[in-house]
Amino acid sequence: MAAAPAVRIPVFGLVRLLGLAAAAGILFWAVHYRGGMALSTNEESKLSIFNVHPVLMLIGLVALNGEALLAYKTVPGTKKLKKLVHLALQFFAMFLCIIGLWAVWKFHDERKIDHLYTLHSWLGLTCIIFFSLQWATGFWTFWYPGGSRSGRASLLPWHVFFGIFIYVLAIATSVSGLLEKSIFMQSTKMIGRFSTEAMFMNSLGMLLVVLGALVILAIVSPGPGKIDTYRGSSE
Numbered sequence: 045m046a047a048a049p050a051v052r053i054p055v056f057g058l059v060r061l062l063g064l065a066a067a068a069g070i071l072f073w074a075v076h077y078r079g080g081m082a083l084s085t086n087e088e089s090k091l092s093i094f095n096v097h098p099v100l101m102l103i104g105l106v107a108l109n110g111e112a113l114l115a116y117k118t119v120p121g122t123k124k125l126k127k128l129v130h131l132a133l134q135f136f137a138m139f140l141c142i143i144g145l146w147a148v149w150k151f152h153d154e155r156k157i158d159h160l161y162t163l164h165s166w167l168g169l170t171c172i173i174f175f176s177l178q179w180a181t182g183f184w185t186f187w188y189p190g191g192s193r194s195g196r197a198s199l200l201p202w203h204v205f206f207g208i209f210i211y212v213l214a215i216a217t218s219v220s221g222l223l224e225k226s227i228f229m230q231s232t233k234m235i236g237r238f239s240t241e242a243m244f245m246n247s248l249g250m251l252l253v254v255l256g257a258l259v260i261l262a263i264v265s266p267g268p269g270k271i272d273t274y275r276g277s278s279e
């Protein structure tokens with residue numbers, strides 16, 4: 045196999061910066077352009093409950109998930125600590141994603157909109173199911189109760205593969221969600237094609253694509269640490 049690319053940019057710092065920018069960007073969009081977020085559904089907050097969805101999905105499955113994927117290379121200290129940060133960040137991401145999914149589901153129920161009729165919703169559901177299964181099998185095998193040494197060694201390459209795959213799926217889902225929301229709003233004349241909001245949403249989508257590329261680059265490049273390998277049964 046070809047060697048990993050030699051990275052001469054501070055890729056870990058850039059990932060953090062772009063992850064923070066993406067989280068701030070979606071929050072700014074929800075608050076500044078879309079009137080903020082709410083978890084209850086009284087008359088004036090009916091639209092605000094939808095806004096919880098993109099904010100929590102993007103912060104959870106993209107920003108936190110990206111940091112979690114790199115924890116083995118960015119967190120100083122013992123391997124056990126790195127692993128704990130990895131699984132705790134993913135757990136928090138899963139928690140945010142469940143609330144985000146609940147919010148959009150409730151929004152659809154309240155407005156009598158069908159569920160799961162778009163490609164975005166199919167991609168999203170697939171992403172959430174894979175993410176939850178990946179977390180559960182990872183926890184069971186690598187943390188508690190922990191699999192046998194050979195079981196962990198054979199799961200690890202698949203765990204790494206699915207981790208990257210789910211992350212790419214989360215980027216694709218978020219980009220398709222931004223596109224869909226923007227087109228919905230343009231077709232109902234809520235915003236113009238070249239309005240600052242539409243351009244802002246396009247830019248956020250582009251930012252997510254760049255962030256995705258950098259996270260994958262950081263994963264494949266030899267970093268300060270290295271991706272988990274199995275050397276002993278106590279790990």
Ligand code: HEM
Pocket residue numbers: 097098099101102105106145148149152158159160161162163164165166167168169171172213214215217218219220221222223224225
């Ligand atoms: C990885 C992140 C995301 C996941 C896993 C996800 C998942 C989902 C799912 C499963 C639904 C279907 C809900 C239903 O049928 O009741 C949905 C709906 C929706 N999402 Fe997302 N979403 C994500 C990010 C985003 C983002 C960033 C936006 C940007 C605004 C967005 C916009 C929408 C919209 C407009 C709907 C309603 C229309 C539809 O069902 O496609 N989503 N999402």
